[in-house]
Amino acid sequence: MSETALRAQIAALERQLAAGRLAGADDVLELPRDLTWIGAMDWGHAKPGCLGWAALWGEGETRIHVLREWKFVGLADEEIAAGWRQRTQALGVTVRYVAGDPSMWIRDGRNARRGQSRAETLIRAGMPLRKAENARTD
Numbered sequence: 100m101s102e103t104a105l106r107a108q109i110a111a112l113e114r115q116l117a118a119g120r121l122a123g124a125d126d127v128l129e130l131p132r133d134l135t136w137i138g139a140m141d142w143g144h145a146k147p148g149c150l151g152w153a154a155l156w157g158e159g160e161t162r163i164h165v166l167r168e169w170k171f172v173g174l175a176d177e178e179i180a181a182g183w184r185q186r187t188q189a190l191g192v193t194v195r196y197v198a199g200d201p202s203m204w205i206r207d208g209r210n211a212r213r214g215q216s217r218a219e220t221l222i223r224a225g226m227p228l229r230k231a232e233n234a235r236t237d
Contacts, residue, residue, distance in 0.1 A: 105131065105156065130154045130164060132190075138183075138197035139231070142217065147172045150183055150197070152190060166190065176217050180224030198231040 135155040142148050151168040155161075169186055171179060187194055203218040215223075222228050 109162075130156070130166065132192050135160055136166075136192040136194045138194050140197050140199045140203075140228070142200040142203045143172060145172070148179070148200075150179075150186075152187070152192065152194065154192075166192075176220040177224060180221050180226055183221075183226055184224075194227060196227045196229045199228045201230055201233055203228075204230055 137153055137155060139151045139153070140148065147170045149168055149170050151165055153163050153165045155163055167186065167190060169182065171182065174182070183197075199218055199221070203221070204216050206214075206216050218228055218230070
């Protein structure tokens with residue numbers, strides 16, 4: 100899909116939303132797979148964690164569209180890495196990086212047998228993980 104066609108599709112959806120019409124099942128935005136794709140991960144083991152896949156587009160990549168999210172609970176680090184790989188391949192995208200919850204870099208003893216943090220485990224399993232910041236800007 101060309102940039103012009105994508106812009107026209109997005110503009111049509113934005114007009115519908117501005118008019119108070121919620122997007123429905125027929126209002127699906129098909130994004131080209133060659134856009135810049137990123138991910139984000141909020142850690143959770145006993146409580147749900149979440150991984151998301153999003154596309155950046157527009158001039159200066161100032162727009163973001165979340166394509167998919169995956170909530171998980173009670174999974175081992177290796178299972179999360181495998182699930183991320185499978186879902187990313189199924190989406191047919193190449194993820195530039197995944198912004199990860201800073202708590203994943205803590206060596207808290209739960210991975211003592213491996214001597215590494217959750218982040219290190221996920222990175223070694225192929226996830227392009229970067230440490231995010233919890234600081235908020237207003």
